[in-house]
Amino acid sequence: MVKILYSEEEIARQVQLLAGQISAHYAPLVSISYPLVVLPVLKGAFVFSSDLLRRVTVPLRVEFLRASSYREGTVSGGLELDIPETAFLSGHHLLLLEDIVDTGRTASQILATLKGCGPASLQICALLDKPSRRVAPVEVHFRGFTIADRFVIGYGMDLAERYRELPYVGELEECTF
Ligand code: IMP
Numbered sequence: 592m593v594k595i596l597y598s599e600e601e602i603a604r605q606v607q608l609l610a611g612q613i614s615a616h617y618a619p620l621v622s623i624s625y626p627l628v629v630l631p632v633l634k635g636a637f638v639f640s641s642d643l644l645r646r647v648t649v650p651l652r653v654e655f656l657r658a659s660s661y662r663e664g665t666v667s668g669g670l671e672l673d674i675p676e677t678a679f680l681s682g683h684h685l686l687l688l689e690d691i692v693d694t695g696r697t698a699s700q701i702l703a704t705l706k707g708c709g710p711a712s713l714q715i716c717a718l719l720d721k722p723s724r725r726v727a728p729v730e731v732h733f734r735g736f737t738i739a740d741r742f743v744i745g746y747g748m749d750l751a752e753r754y755r756e757l758p759y760v761g762e763l764e765e766c767t768f
């Protein structure tokens with residue numbers, strides 16, 4: 592059983608709010624010839640980014656990032672980041688799009704790599720933020736919801752690659768029979 596934490600309607604309202612904040616922030620900074628570069632982190636951010644981007648009103652370009660953490664034994668290792676060679680990030684305003692920022696390790700490593708590309712600015716937008724779990728200091732500039740320390744699924748987020756297709760954000764309840 593899945594317990595719904597944020598319904599489709601609640602998410603849509605929050606996504607519209609975020610799109611408004613992002614549009615207002617970047618309107619004076621970007622243009623058709625100098626668009627905002629939005630960087631959704633695959634796979635988790637694919638649903639969130641497709642809903643959000645259709646509501647943002649400033650000119651933008653999308654470049655998908657793929658981050659995969661590799662593990663050695665039980666210790667979490669580093670992060671491999673694929674940035675398209677043709678992405679042209681230097682001098683542009685970059686907005687990283689995450690489904691959820693948990694410990695902050697993923698986002699902080701991506702930020703460090705993107706800083707090396709010499710952007711005009713670099714900010715994070717996340718649907719969900721779990722600040723109580725933070726290990727790496729990461730600031731989420733545009734945040735949909737703040738949640739407690741719980742594992743969520745749906746709206747792009749998975750548990751072992753399942754549940755990404757759910758239209759809401761939920762939590763798995765233990766089966767009691
Ligand atoms: P972090 O590096 O610990 O901040 O976690 C980054 C990634 O872990 C997120 O982008 C998600 O893909 C995944 N993650 C963290 N918490 C959850 C959760 O509650 N549900 C599903 N995925 C999660």
Ligand code: MG
Pocket residue numbers: 632633634635636689690691
């Ligand atoms: Mg993710």
